[in-house]
Each structure stands twice: as structure tokens, then as C-alpha cells.
Amino acid sequence: xxxxxxxxxxxxxxxxxxxxxxxxxxxxxxxxxxxxxxxxxxxxxxxxxxxxxxxxxxxxxxxxxxxxxxxxxxxxxxxxxxxxxxxxxxxxxxxxxxxxxxxxxxxxxxxxxxxxxxxxxxxxxxxxxxxxxxxxxxxxxxxxxxxxxxxxxxxxxxxxxxxxxxxxxxxxxxxxxxxxxxxxxxxxxxxxxxxxxxxxxxxxxxxxxxxxxxxxxxxxxxxxxxxxxxxxxxxxxxxxxxxxxxxxxxxxxxxxxxxxxxxxxxxxxxxxxxxxxxxxxxxxxxxxxx
DNA sequence: GACATTTGACCATT
DNA sequence: AATGGTCAAATGTC
Numbered sequence: 001x002x003x004x005x006x007x008x009x010x011x012x013x014x015x016x017x018x019x020x021x022x023x024x025x026x027x028x029x030x031x032x033x034x035x036x037x038x039x040x041x042x043x044x045x046x047x048x049x050x051x052x053x054x055x056x057x058x059x060x061x062x063x064x065x066x067x068x069x070x071x072x073x074x075x076x077x078x079x080x081x082x083x084x085x086x087x088x089x090x091x092x093x094x095x096x097x098x099x100x101x102x103x104x105x106x107x108x109x110x111x112x113x114x115x116x117x118x119x120x121x122x123x124x125x126x127x128x129x130x131x132x133x134x135x136x137x138x139x140x141x142x143x144x145x146x147x148x149x150x151x152x153x154x155x156x157x158x159x160x161x162x163x164x165x166x167x168x169x170x171x172x173x174x175x176x177x178x179x180x181x182x183x184x185x186x187x188x189x190x191x192x193x194x195x196x197x198x199x200x201x202x203x204x205x206x207x208x209x210x211x212x213x214x215x216x217x218x219x220x221x222x223x224x225x226x227x228x229x230x231x232x233x234x235x236x237x238x239x240x241x242x243x244x245x246x247x248x249x250x251x252x253x254x255x256x257x258x259x260x261x262x263x264x265x266x267x268x269x270x271x272x273x274x275x276x277x278x279x280x281x282x283x284x285x286x287x288x289x290x
Numbered sequence: 291g292a293c294a295t296t297t298g299a300c301c302a303t304t
Numbered sequence: 305a306a307t308g309g310t311c312a313a314a315t316g317t318c
Contacts, residue, residue: 117293117294117295118294118295118296119295119309119310119311119312120296120297120309120310120311121295121296122297122307122308122309122310124307124308125306125307125308131308131309133308133309133310135310137294147309147310149309291318292317292318293316293317293318294315294316294317294318295314295315295316295317296313296314296315296316297312297313297314297315298311298312298313298314299310299311299312299313300309300310300311300312301308301309301310301311302307302308302309302310303306303307303308303309304305304306304307304308
């Protein structure tokens with residue numbers, strides 16, 4: 001069963017890459033590669049490489065699914081083995097520290113672009129504040145397994161550590177084309193985290209007015225697996241160094257980027273400010289270029 | 291009534 | 305055994 005899901009996920013990834021390619025350059029929708037030297041050609045080239053990776057993975061899986069176990073490639077054998085294992089899945093995990101300018105502005109936490117549903121809360125040993133557990137609202141509708149944990153900092157109650165686990169496989173609504181219901185969800189759904197008593201909540205600030213102190217880090221990845229991000233991603237480097245980039249001149253410029261493991265994560269190993277969550281999310285979404 | 295949140299219980303991991 | 309993570313029934317909100 002999980003094997004079928006793997007095929008479905010790969011097919012979905014391939015289709016989404018096709019859509020992204022068409023979106024970036026509709027005139028190339030029927031060709032397999034680009035010979036253009038336009039600024040977007042690097043992106044098209046990288047998307048083509050992603051598509052080839054999907055095709056290769058699907059062909060490997062298709063070639064190994066017909067025979068007995070002795071013919072199954074190791075990766076499929078591993079997948080099948082996990083069917084009977086009750087061990088908790090080791091999922092990609094990374095965390096952010098989000099600073100709230102004041103307790104009264106908690107309601108104005110920047111939306112991370114996804115719809116979350118709270119499924120639990122638990123007091124954590126040694127922590128003054130409970131930890132909230134959230135999963136993607138599309139978990140059942142689209143099988144999205146992304147979750148996040150929200151923990152208020154003991155030392156600085158205005159800081160929240162948000163730990164994301166797993167990658168979204170749902171069709172994330174675009175910011176500019178979000179359905180009405182998604183644009184204005186109930187506040188508890190838009191910013192679901194441990195909230196102070198309601199009487200402490202005041203007028204929420206406009207999202208663009210909220211200053212952020214945000215760090216991104218990974219804490220379950222062996223340092224030996226880290227590799228410099230920029231040398232493997234000239235496109236990302238050019239985006240950051242570009243004169244039009246919102247990161248130009250900010251603390252982010254010149255920072256060290258890391259691609260971790262198999263390219264699952266992007267890490268910015270220090271704090272920075274004056275960058276909106278949307279900007280960071282947009283750039284971190286380039287993780288596939290690792 | 292539909293959907294989201296709360297909360298105690300259960301389970302996996304260490 | 306202690307702890308963290310998830311489930312699911314109860315409850316709340318719109």
C-alpha cells in the first residue's frame with residue numbers, strides 16, 4: 001500500500017514540476033530542454049533535471065515491481081520492509097524561532113501559507129509553556145503528512161519555536177490566488193498556537209508591519225551530511241545576490257547556505273531581520289535545487 | 291450541523 | 305519507567 005503511495009507521490013511531484021515549468025516558460029511546454037540564454041533558462045534547465053529525476057525514479061520503481069523479492073531494488077525492499085515496521089518514521093525536520101513584537105500581537109503572526117489544524121497540546125518537561133501539535137489541514141483530503149510543533153520560549157515569552165516535520169504534499173494555495181475561505185480563515189486556524197487569554201488579545205497588526213526575528217535550523221541531521229548550498233545552487237546564489245533581491249543588503253546576503261542530506265532542507269545558520277516570512281518561504285521553497 | 295479545538299488516554303521511543 | 309507524539313471523544317464556535 002505504501003509502495004502505491006510512493007508511486008503516486010512521485011507522479012504528483014512530476015506533474016507539479018511540469019506545471020512549474022509551464023508557468024515559468026509556457027512556450028517551452030512541449031520541448032524537453034532549453035537552449036535559451038535568458039535569465040530564466042537556468043530555472044528551466046533545473047526543472048528539466050528535476051523532471052528527469054522523477055522519470056528515472058518512476059522507471060526504476062516500475063521495473064522492480066513485477067518480480068519477486070529477490071529482484072526488488074534495495075529502495076523498494078526498504079519501502080516494503082517499512083510496511084511491517086512500527087517504528088516511527090524519520091521525517092525531515094527543521095525549526096524556526098519566530099519573535100513576536102509583543103504578547104498583544106500574537107494574533108498577527110505571519111501566515112506560513114499553509115492551513116494547519118491543531119491535534120494536540122502537551123506540557124513538556126522543563127518548559128513553562130505547553131507545546132502545541134499541528135498537522136496540515138489537507139492530511140486526509142490530500143494525504144499531506146506535514147506537521148509542526150509550536151513551543152513558546154521559556155526565556156523569552158515573545159519567542160516561539162516552530163518545528164516543522166515532513167514536507168507538504170498538498171496543493172498549497174498560492175498567496176495571490178487563494179480562495180476566499182482560505183484567505184480569511186478563523187484566527188485560530190490561521191495562526192494556531194498556544195494563545196494567551198483572550199482578554200490579552202488586541203487589534204492584530206498588519207502582517208507586513210510585523211518585524212520578525214527568524215532563524216532556520218536543522219537539528220536532526222548529521223553535520224557530515226551537510227554540504228555548502230551555494231556551490232550546488234548557482235541559481236539560488238544569483239537570486240540572493242541579485243540587485244532586485246529583497247535579501248540584497250540585508251543580513252541574509254553573504255550568509256552561508258546549507259543543503260542537508262539528500263537536498264531536503266535549506267538552513268540559514270544565523271538570525272536575520274527585516275525579511276518577511278513570505279520572502280523566506282519563497283526562497284526556502286527552492287530546496288529542490290540542491 | 292459542520293468544523294475546529296481541547297484534553298485525557300494510548301502508544302512508541304529512549 | 306519517563307517522556308514525547310498522536311488519537312479520538314467531548315466540547316466549543318460559527
